[in-house]
Amino acid sequence: MNSPIGRLELTADDEAIxxxxxxxxxxxxxxxxxxxxxxxLDEAVTQLTEYFAGTRTTFDLPLTLRGTAFQREIWRQLQRVGWGEYVSYGELGLAAGRPGSGRAVGGAVGANPIPIIVGCHRVLASNLRITGYSAGNGVPTKVWLLDHESIGHL
Structure with missing residues (x-):
């Protein structure tokens, strides 16, 4: 599908994105x-179109997130961060029961297989700085998503 941040490609099986x-x-x-x-996939395109139009703030889609136990826990925590909210890498590590694991948290965030729907763009450094983004065109893509949700950042 086309989007304001470029083309998106979704994959799914019969049960989940x-x-x-x-x-x-x-x-x-x-x-x-x-x-x-x-x-x-048709429903996912509809929901993403609504998200980009600003009329949808949550996604209601079944997801299959494949990764290590630690990655899956980080992604589960990310799903708790809503539209217009942000979380720091340290807060994610603490919530996952791994305080002080910022680098590992960053790796798990970057490995998120379903960005936007699992809002990894909502993770910032504790000082609100953008430290990177592995999806799309990197930081410019993250800036667009943060601005779309009115999430302040440096």
Whole structure:
């Protein structure tokens, strides 16, 4: 699908969304493969369209998040951070029962397979600075998403 931050590519099985990729350098992971759809992907496109229009602030989609136990816990914590809210890497580590694990938290955040829907863009340094973003075109993509949700940042 097209979006204000570039093309998005969603994958799903019959039960859940399994990935969301944001175009980087005019490319997506599955470019060149035939497009497919199912009711779940159609609903995800509808909800993402509403999100980008500013009329949706939560997503109601089944997700399958594949990763290590630590990554899955970080992603579970991210799902608790709502529209217009932010969390620091340290707060995420504390919530996951791993205080002082900022670097590991950053790695888990960066490995999030379903950005936007699992709002990894809402993670900032404790001083509100943007420390990076691995999806799309990196920091400019994160800035757009933060600004879209009116989340202050430096």
């Amino acid at each position: 399994t990935s969301l990729s944001i175009e980087r350098g005019f490319a997506l992971p599955h470019d060149g493969l035939p497009d497919g759809s199912n009711a779940l």
